[in-house]
Amino acid sequence: MKAERDREIKGSRDQVPGWADPKSARVTFDQWLDLFDRVPDELIERYHYYGNGEAWSKYLFPPQTFSIYGARHLRRLKFDNSLAALRMWGFVQNETERLFRARQTGRRVIATMGDLGAVPVIVNSFPGCVAFYPDCIWWTPFVMESRVLFDAAAELGIGDATCFSRAALGAFSKHSYFPDPDLVIASTGASCDDYSGVEQLVESFAPDMLWVEEPLRGECRMSNDECRMGGASERQALIEFLKREYERVVERMEKLTGHAITEVELREGVRRANRVRNLVARLRDLAFRHAALAALEMMVVEFGNLHYYSDMGEWTAVLEHLLGTAGGRAREGERVLPEDALRVVWVTPPADPLLLTYVEDAGARVMGTEYVINQALEIMDESKPPLEAIAESFMAASLIGTSGQRAKSVIRQARERQAEGVIISGILGGSHCAMETRLISDIVKQELDLPALEFDVAPASNEIGRQLQTRIDAFLEVLRSRR
Amino acid sequence: MKDLLTPRERFGLLVIDEPQDRVPVFPLVTAHAARLAGIPVREYYTAGAAMARCQLVAQETYGIDFISFFSEVGLVAEALGSQFDYPEDDLPLLTRPKWTDLTRLDDRVVGPLTDGRLRVYIDAVTYAYEARGDTVPILAYVPAPFTTAQQLVDQEAFLLGLLTEPERVKELLAYATRSIVRFCRAIIGAGGLPILVDPLASGSVISAEHYREFALPSEAEVIRYLHRYDLDVVLHICGDTRTTIAMMPETGADLLSIDRVDVAGAIAGAGQACRIIGNYDTSAILLSDPKTIEREVAEMTTAGKNCPKGFVAATGCEVPVDTPPENVRAFVRSARQVGFNPDYGRRRRA
Numbered sequence: 001m002k003a004e005r006d007r008e009i010k011g012s013r014d015q016v017p018g019w020a021d022p023k024s025a026r027v028t029f030d031q032w033l034d035l036f037d038r039v040p041d042e043l044i045e046r047y048h049y050y051g052n053g054e055a056w057s058k059y060l061f062p063p064q065t066f067s068i069y070g071a072r073h074l075r076r077l078k079f080d081n082s083l084a085a086l087r088m089w090g091f092v093q094n095e096t097e098r099l100f101r102a103r104q105t106g107r108r109v110i111a112t113m114g115d116l117g118a119v120p121v122i123v124n125s126f127p128g129c130v131a132f133y134p135d136c137i138w139w140t141p142f143v144m145e146s147r148v149l150f151d152a153a154a155e156l157g158i159g160d161a162t163c164f165s166r167a168a169l170g171a172f173s174k175h176s177y178f179p180d181p182d183l184v185i186a187s188t189g190a191s192c193d194d195y196s197g198v199e200q201l202v203e204s205f206a207p208d209m210l211w212v213e214e215p216l217r218g219e220c221r222m223s224n225d226e227c228r229m230g231g232a233s234e235r236q237a238l239i240e241f242l243k244r245e246y247e248r249v250v251e252r253m254e255k256l257t258g259h260a261i262t263e264v265e266l267r268e269g270v271r272r273a274n275r276v277r278n279l280v281a282r283l284r285d286l287a288f289r290h291a292a293l294a295a296l297e298m299m300v301v302e303f304g305n306l307h308y309y310s311d312m313g314e315w316t317a318v319l320e321h322l323l324g325t326a327g328g329r330a331r332e333g334e335r336v337l338p339e340d341a342l343r344v345v346w347v348t349p350p351a352d353p354l355l356l357t358y359v360e361d362a363g364a365r366v367m368g369t370e371y372v373i374n375q376a377l378e379i380m381d382e383s384k385p386p387l388e389a390i391a392e393s394f395m396a397a398s399l400i401g402t403s404g405q406r407a408k409s410v411i412r413q414a415r416e417r418q419a420e421g422v423i424i425s426g427i428l429g430g431s432h433c434a435m436e437t438r439l440i441s442d443i444v445k446q447e448l449d450l451p452a453l454e455f456d457v458a459p460a461s462n463e464i465g466r467q468l469q470t471r472i473d474a475f476l477e478v479l480r481s482r483r
Numbered sequence: 484m485k486d487l488l489t490p491r492e493r494f495g496l497l498v499i500d501e502p503q504d505r506v507p508v509f510p511l512v513t514a515h516a517a518r519l520a521g522i523p524v525r526e527y528y529t530a531g532a533a534m535a536r537c538q539l540v541a542q543e544t545y546g547i548d549f550i551s552f553f554s555e556v557g558l559v560a561e562a563l564g565s566q567f568d569y570p571e572d573d574l575p576l577l578t579r580p581k582w583t584d585l586t587r588l589d590d591r592v593v594g595p596l597t598d599g600r601l602r603v604y605i606d607a608v609t610y611a612y613e614a615r616g617d618t619v620p621i622l623a624y625v626p627a628p629f630t631t632a633q634q635l636v637d638q639e640a641f642l643l644g645l646l647t648e649p650e651r652v653k654e655l656l657a658y659a660t661r662s663i664v665r666f667c668r669a670i671i672g673a674g675g676l677p678i679l680v681d682p683l684a685s686g687s688v689i690s691a692e693h694y695r696e697f698a699l700p701s702e703a704e705v706i707r708y709l710h711r712y713d714l715d716v717v718l719h720i721c722g723d724t725r726t727t728i729a730m731m732p733e734t735g736a737d738l739l740s741i742d743r744v745d746v747a748g749a750i751a752g753a754g755q756a757c758r759i760i761g762n763y764d765t766s767a768i769l770l771s772d773p774k775t776i777e778r779e780v781a782e783m784t785t786a787g788k789n790c791p792k793g794f795v796a797a798t799g800c801e802v803p804v805d806t807p808p809e810n811v812r813a814f815v816r817s818a819r820q821v822g823f824n825p826d827y828g829r830r831r832r833a
Binding site for chain 2: 044
C-alpha cells in the first residue's frame with residue numbers, strides 16, 4: 001500500500017546543505033523570523049532570478065523584509081515553514097523589483113491584461129521578453145492594508161463600486177509598481193466587465209496597446225446528437241477565432257521586437273508553459289489529497305500559471321523545489337493541516353489572503369479551487385500547432401462561459417474530493433460576482449446538497465470583520481454537525 | 484504641488500535605481516518632533532507611543548518622506564549598563580560609562596524588550612508602522628559599534644586604546660556588535676528599517692586610518708547582517724567625513740548620510756556606489772531665515788540631483804530641538820520644488 005502511494009507521489013525532498021526543514025507546519029510571521037536565523041548565508045546567496053549573479057537578483061528573504069517595505073498584511077498571515085515555501089514567498093514578493101530589473105537589463109516588459117494565462121505563453125516565447133499581469137495588483141491593497149491604489153483609481157474615475165482589480169489602474173498611474181510597459185495586450189469581450197472598464201482607462205497610460213477579443217463559450221441548447229455535431233463545430237470555430245486573435249498578438253510582438261518568431265520557438269514556449277502547468281497540477285493533487293501544502297501557498301502557486309511571476313525559468317525551479325517538499329511530506333505522511341479538517345472547495349480567489357488563514361485556523365482545509373483561472377491550469381496539446389494549442393486550452397476559461405459552467409467545475413471537484421462545503425468569496429462592487437455568486441451557490445446546493453457560504457470580501461483592512469468571522473465560524477459548525 | 488507618489492513608493496524606486504517623481508526630502512527631525520507636538524523631550528524618549536505620535540505629527544506637518552526614531556547614541560550602551568541622566572526637557576546625558584577602561588568584558592547581549600529604553604524604540608516603530616507603514620518608510624537609528632563602544636568605556640580610555648590596545652578595542656567592538664545586531668533584529672520584526680549611525684567615527688573624532696581599522700569593519704559587520712534581510716542600509720556619519728567618504732562604500736552601505744562634506748565631493752567619492760543623503764547645515768536651519776534656507780537648500784538639491792545613484796535632500800544631522808518650524812517648512816518646500824522631476828512618468832512610446 002505504501003509502495004503504491006510512493007509511486008503516485010512524485011518529487012523528492014531536496015537535500016539542501018546547511019538546512020533541514022522542521023516538521024511541517026503553518027507558522028506565524030514572528031516564527032519565521034526565528035526560522036530565518038537558521039538560514040545560512042550560503043543559502044541566501046544560492047537563489048537568484050534571471051539567472052543573474054548580481055546582488056540585486058537574490059530573493060531568499062523572509063516575510064519581514066517585505067513587511068518593512070510596506071506589506072503589512074504578512075504580519076497576520078500564517079506561512080508554510082519549509083525552505084521551499086520561504087523561497088516561493090521571497091520570489092513572489094520580489095516581483096516589482098524584478099520587473100524594473102528586467103527593463104534595466106534590456107528586457108522588454110509586456111503587460112498582458114484580462115485573459116489570465118494565455119497571451120503570456122506567446123509573449124514569453126519571444127527572446128528577451130517578460131510578460132506580467134497588472135491584474136494581479138488587485139492583491140496589493142490587501143497585502144499593504146492600504147487605500148493608496150484605490151484612491152489613485154478613484155481619481156481617474158473608477159471608485160469603490162468597481163471590482164478590486166481597479167487597483168491596476170492606480171498602479172499604471174503611479175509608474176512605480178512596474179515599469180511602463182513596452183506594450184499592453186488587453187483581452188476583453190466575454191470576460192469581467194469591470195475589468196474591461198479598467199483596461200479602457202489604462203489605454204491613456206499605455207505607450208502601445210493591442211486589444212484581443214475573447215469569445216463567449218455558450219451553452220449548447222440543441223439535442224444531444226445535434227450538440228455533439230454542431231457543438232463541436234461551434235467550438236472549433238471559436239478556437240479558429242482565438243487563433244486569429246493570437247496571430248495578431250504574434251504580429252504585434254514581431255513588430256515590437258523585430259524578431260520573426262519561428263514555430264519551433266512557439267512550440268518551445270508551449271512546452272515550457274506546460275511544464276509549469278504540470279508541476280502545478282501535481283502540487284494541487286498533493287495539497288488537496290494529502291494536505292501537503294496549505295491554501296495560502298497553493299493560491300500563490302496556482303496564480304503562478306498566469307505569468308510565472310515574471311521569470312518563468314526561476315519560477316519553474318521554485319515549483320520543483322515545492323514539489324520536492326510536498327512530495328516528501330506526502331510520502332512520509334506529514335501534513336500541514338489536521339487529517340480531520342473540514343473539506344471545502346473555494347470559489348473565486350479571495351482578494352484578502354487572510355481569509356484563507358482564518359478558515360484554516362478555524363478547522364477547515366481547501367480541497368479544490370475555482371479561482372477563475374481554469375484556462376491557465378489546462379494542459380496544452382503539444383502535438384497541435386502552438387497557437388491552436390493555446391487557443392484550445394483557453395476554451396476551458398472560467399469567465400468566458402456561463403455561471404452554470406463554472407458551477408459544474410465546482411461540483412466536479414467537490415464530488416471528486418468529497419468536499420463537505422463550498423465557500424464563494426465575492427468581490428465587493430464587482431458586478432460579475434454580484435450576478436454569479438448566488439447562481440453558483442444555488443446550483444451547488446441543488447446538485448450536491450452541500451452547504452455553501454457566500455460573502456463579499458470587505459475592503460482592505462488589518463483584520464476580518466467580526467460579522468464575517470461569525471458567519472465563517474457558523475458555516476464550519478454546520479459542516480461539523482453534518483458529519 | 485501635489486505628489487504623485489507616496490514616500491514609500493518614492494523610496495522604493497530610489498533603492499532600485501529608478502527615477503522618482505521628485506527627490507525624497509528628509510530633514511532629520513528627531514527630538515524636535517517633541518517640541519512640535521508640545522510635549523517634554525524626556526517624555527519623547529521614554530515612551531514609545533509618545534515618540535511615535537510626535538513623529539507622526541512631524542511627518543504630517545512638514546511632509547517629510549520618512550518617519551525616523553532617534554534620541555541619542557547611547558541607547559545600546561545604556562541597555563548594556565552605562566548610566567545616563569534624563570533631564571526633563573533635554574536629551575539623555577552619559578553620566579557613567581559601564582567601564583572606565585578596556586580591561587574586562589562580560590558576555591551580556593541586550594534584550595530588546597527588557598533592557599534600557601530599547602523597548603521605547605520598538606514600541607514607537609510598532610505604533611508608527613501600524614499607523615502609516617503603508618505609505619511612509621519607518622526608520623530607526625541604531626548607534627554603530629564604534630560609537631556605542633565610546634559610550635560603554637570612558638571615551639578617553641577608548642581613544643587611547645586605539646593606539647595602545649587595538650585588540651581589546653576590537654573585542655569591545657565585537658561585544659557591542661552582538662547587542663546591536665540583536666536590537667536590529669527586533670526593529671526588523673517590528674517593521675522598521677534600521678539606520679546605522681556612527682557620529683563618533685567621523686573625521687572630527689578619529690583619523691582615516693583608525694576609521695579603516697576599527698569603525699569600518701564593525702559597521703560592515705552590522706550591514707552584512709542587515710543585508711541578510713535584503714534591507715537598504717543607510718549609514719549616517721555626521722561631522723567631517725572628507726577623509727573617509729571614499730572608504731564608506733566599502734562598508735556595504737546602500738545610502739550614505741553625510742554632514743560636513745561638500746555634496747559634489749561626496750558624489751565624486753561615493754556617488755557611483757551609494758545614494759547620497761545630505762547635508763544641509765543644522766546650525767543654519769536653526770539660526771537662519773526661511774528665505775536663506777530656501778536658497779541654500781535649492782543649491783544643495785541641485786548639486787545632489789547629479790548623484791548617479793540618487794539623492795535624498797536632508798540635513799547633515801538632527802534638526803535642533805528648538806528650530807523654528809517655519810525654517811523646516813522652508814527646507815522642505817525648497818527641496819520639493821527643486822527636486823521635482825518633470826520627466827517622471829512621461830509616456831514611453833515603443
